[in-house]
Amino acid sequence: MKRRVQLMNPAAQHEALKVDIDAAVSRVLSSGVYVNGPHVAAFEHEFAEYTGACHAIGVGNGTDALRIALTALNVGPGDEVITVANSFIATAEAIVHVGATPVFIEVDKHTALMDVHRLADAITEKTAAIIPVHLYGRPVDMDVVMDIAGAHGIAVIEDACQAHGAIYKGRPVGSLGDLACFSFYPTKNLGAMGDGGAVTTCSGELAERVRLIANHGSSKKYHHDIVGWNSRLDEIQAAVLSTKLATLTAGNQRRTAIAERYRSQLGDLEGLSLIPQDDYGVTSVFHLFVVRSADRDKLARELSARGVETGVHYPVAIHQQQAFSDHYRHWVLPQSEKWAAQCLSLPIYPELSDADVDFVCEQIKSVLATVASSN
Ligand SMILES: *Cc1c(COP(=O)(O)O)cnc(C)c1O
Numbered sequence: 415m416k417r418r419v420q421l422m423n424p425a426a427q428h429e430a431l432k433v434d435i436d437a438a439v440s441r442v443l444s445s446g447v448y449v450n451g452p453h454v455a456a457f458e459h460e461f462a463e464y465t466g467a468c469h470a471i472g473v474g475n476g477t478d479a480l481r482i483a484l485t486a487l488n489v490g491p492g493d494e495v496i497t498v499a500n501s502f503i504a505t506a507e508a509i510v511h512v513g514a515t516p517v518f519i520e521v522d523k524h525t526a527l528m529d530v531h532r533l534a535d536a537i538t539e540k541t542a543a544i545i546p547v548h549l550y551g552r553p554v555d556m557d558v559v560m561d562i563a564g565a566h567g568i569a570v571i572e573d574a575c576q577a578h579g580a581i582y583k584g585r586p587v588g589s590l591g592d593l594a595c596f597s598f599y600p601t602k603n604l605g606a607m608g609d610g611g612a613v614t615t616c617s618g619e620l621a622e623r624v625r626l627i628a629n630h631g632s633s634k635k636y637h638h639d640i641v642g643w644n645s646r647l648d649e650i651q652a653a654v655l656s657t658k659l660a661t662l663t664a665g666n667q668r669r670t671a672i673a674e675r676y677r678s679q680l681g682d683l684e685g686l687s688l689i690p691q692d693d694y695g696v697t698s699v700f701h702l703f704v705v706r707s708a709d710r711d712k713l714a715r716e717l718s719a720r721g722v723e724t725g726v727h728y729p730v731a732i733h734q735q736q737a738f739s740d741h742y743r744h745w746v747l748p749q750s751e752k753w754a755a756q757c758l759s760l761p762i763y764p765e766l767s768d769a770d771v772d773f774v775c776e777q778i779k780s781v782l783a784t785v786a787s788s789n
Contacts, residue, residue, distance in 0.1 A: 419761045419770045421723040422601045426765035427665075431657060435607075438653040448649050450629070457652040458612070460659055461596075464579070465588030467614035469621035472647025473628045476575040476597025479611040480508035482645060483571045483593040484543060486613075486623040489514050493542035497573075498528045499731040499750040501547040504597075505573050506732045514542065518733050518742070520749045524690050526550070526704070526757070529749070530558040537562070543569045548577035548587050550727070551603065551669075551701035555694050556582050556590040571595060575611075576701035578604040579666045583695040588614040593624070598647075598655055601763075603669070603701050604662050606651040665764040669700040672762050672771055676703055679775040685709070685782050687756075702727055706756040709785065714758055716781040722774050725759040 428435065442453055454472050462470035473479050489495060491513035497505050499518040509516045519536045522529045528546045544563055546554035556572075563570045572594035574580070574587045581587075588594040596602075598610035613624045626633060631642030647655075680686060687706040692698050704727065707713045714724045731750045733742035761774055 416721055417770075417773055418721045419723060419766070419774055420763075421725045421759065421761050423763050423765060424600045424605055426763065427605075427658075428607075430765065431661065434657045435654055438657045439650055442649045442653045445649070449646055451649045453649045453652040453656065454647050457647070457656045457659070460656055461612055462614060464586070464659060464662070465574075465594070465596075465614050466586045467589045467594065468616040469618070470588075470612050470614045471621060471624045471628060472652060473611045473613060473624075474645035474647065475609040476595055476599065476602075476611040477504040477508055478628070478645040479575075479595035479597065479613045480504060480545070480571065480573065481511050482624055482627050483595055483613050484508060484512045484514065485627050486593065486620050487543055487569045487571075489542045489569075492540065494538060494540040495543045495545060496533065496536050496541060497545040498547055498549075499733045499745070499747050500526050500728065500753050501549060501573065501732065502575070502728065503732060503735060503737070504575070505545055505547055506738070509545070515540075516732075516742070517541070518745055518747060518750070520747055521753060523749050523752075525552065526689070526753045527552060527554050528559075530555050530562075533559065533562050537566055537568065541566070541568055543571055545571045545573050546591075547573040547575075548580055550689070550698070550704050551577050551580055552689070552692065552698035553577060553580050553582040553587050553590075553696045555696075560590070569593070574614075575599075575602065577699055578602065579662055580699045581697035589616060592617065593620055598651065603666060603699055604655065604658055607654050608651060610647050610651040610655065611645075612647070666699040668764040669762055670698070672766055673698070673700045673703050675768060675771045676760060676775065679772070680705065680778060683779065683782055684786060686778070700762055702759045703762040704757050704759050706753070707758055708756060710756050710758050712785070713778075713781055716784075717774075717777055720777040720781070722777050723761060726757060727759050728754060728757075730754055 570591035575597035
């Protein structure tokens with residue numbers, strides 16, 4: 415049979431944990447408590463500990479986590495929120511949904527992360543928050559972000575939706591900003607069997623506000639202190655997440671080993687650029703392994719024909735998305751646009767075998783050799 419390598423494979427992870435997950439889900443189903451119950455409380459406790467934050471609050475998904483975090487900080491109409499255009503659309507959606515205006519700054523040309531050296535220049539009297547995105551699992555240089563934000567009294571929300579377990583100078587993401595947002599979308603490093611998310615923070619006051627907003631503004635049943643909404647993690651997802659959290663560190667280590675294997679085989683190829691080794695004291699958790707090619711679409715097509723599934727995260731920078739065409743088209747962000755045009759995500763997930771990684775590398779070398787000889 416011809417070998418095919420998938421980009422991601424959440425079913426493979428389920429296979430490995432099936433017995434434990436079935437038992438956990440079955441316990442919830444028999445309990446009769448499906449929201450706001452003990453499994454969510456237990457998971458929140460475990461996840462707060464894992465991220466080194468003092469509090470974790472389960473919410474419906476990562477997009478809600480961002481929206482709730484912004485609302486907890488009272489960010490709204492008239493405010494600007496600084497972020498990047500190389501992210502999943504949700505980062506900007508959340509800003510727009512609270513009525514604020516996204517301000518996009520350029521990304522670093524080597525890493526696709528927020529170019530923190532441009533941050534100070536982007537701050538105005540309207541800046542209410544900064545959302546650095548730990549894209550592909552690699553932490554942003556947070557000391558620089560926190561120093562600039564602190565000097566201006568501006569809040570920082572980490573978009574850690576791709577970075578569960580990533581480390582910055584010895585500290586896990588989720589405890590670096592004022593608040594941090596996580597997604598448990600099934601293919602994330604920590605994924606639920608559906609949607610889920612969390613907000614983490616070390617501020618007791620913000621934790622309380624997040625909890626209120628996510629649960630109808632209610633601290634006591636049928637007593638509503640503020641107008642909130644309904645965005646909750648449910649008991650089944652929390653039980654699944656607790657089961658999977660126990661394997662997250664091992665999964666992240668396996669992703670790192672895969673990334674190293676890719677790097678050793680693809681590091682010196684003509685026509686392909688890799689993101690440099692982690693420096694400034696960061697440990698990526700390789701949610702994605704992203705390379706760059708000037709002829710990205712052709713490389714992707716050829717790899718697909720050879721049995722290698724790839725992805726593009728993301729093909730259109732946020733300011734150029736149709737959804738925002740009336741508002742942000744005037745932004746010119748050459749570096750962000752270049753990333754969108756050239757990035758290609760290679761298969762990576764903990765269950766991927768070394769033989770599959772080697773197969774992917776062979777196919778890439780073969781495609782690039784063909785392209786080079788036809789030029
Ligand atoms: C996945 C993701 C989100 C949104 O999470 P959902 O759970 O899908 O709503 C936000 N930001 C980034 C960077 C993401 O990767």
